[in-house]
Amino acid sequence: QQPVQSPQAVILREGEDAVINCSSSKALYSVHWYRQKHGEAPVFLMILLKGGEQKGHEKISASFNEKKQQSSLYLTASQLSYSGTYFCGALEIYNQGGKLIFGQGTELSVKP
């Protein structure tokens, strides 16, 4: 069961803000956020861990509500370079390790 992302697509003007949400039906150990530009590999943005620790991008922030199994990515004062498809990844832990399951993606377009 993939995490569910919303919205599916968003168009912004340069300098505007956006929020991308990610929700899972399973208990999460951590949430990962990645951005993929067309024709390229996904690139790591941020990890949010249970207990509130965050690791990642300086200009992008995110939140992780463990009880609700939800995460949100906040893009403020967007730049043209922010365009791309954003994926949230939910890390599910099992006996011998974990597996990283991604959502369907949110396509973000920033216009001048």
Place this chain on the structure above:
Amino acid sequence: DGGITQSPKYLFRKEGQNVTLSCEQNLNHDAMYWYRQDPGQGLRLIYYSQIVNDFQKGDIAEGYSVSREKKESFPLTVTSAQKNPTAFSLCASSIGRDFSQEAFFGQGTRLTVV
């Protein structure tokens, strides 16, 4: 430079033919993953492996097989049972034991049935 390499970038398969996609990493990562990316469906997990000689099916494993004989290599075989005419497959790796570490992705392989 450390990284994860997929080859080939483009691959053509005849119906009924099996093909193998290569994924190699020199990051000393324990965990490796294969995902398929389809429009509107994001990245769906095909297979994953946490250690050598062990791997698990993901959500869309039908028509695929893998092996993990070496830590640095996780090849994916697409069999004739896989009906998708085109597919973009991504390989990823992560440290594995430390779940606070990110995954690194290869550049992907685009497979087309001709």
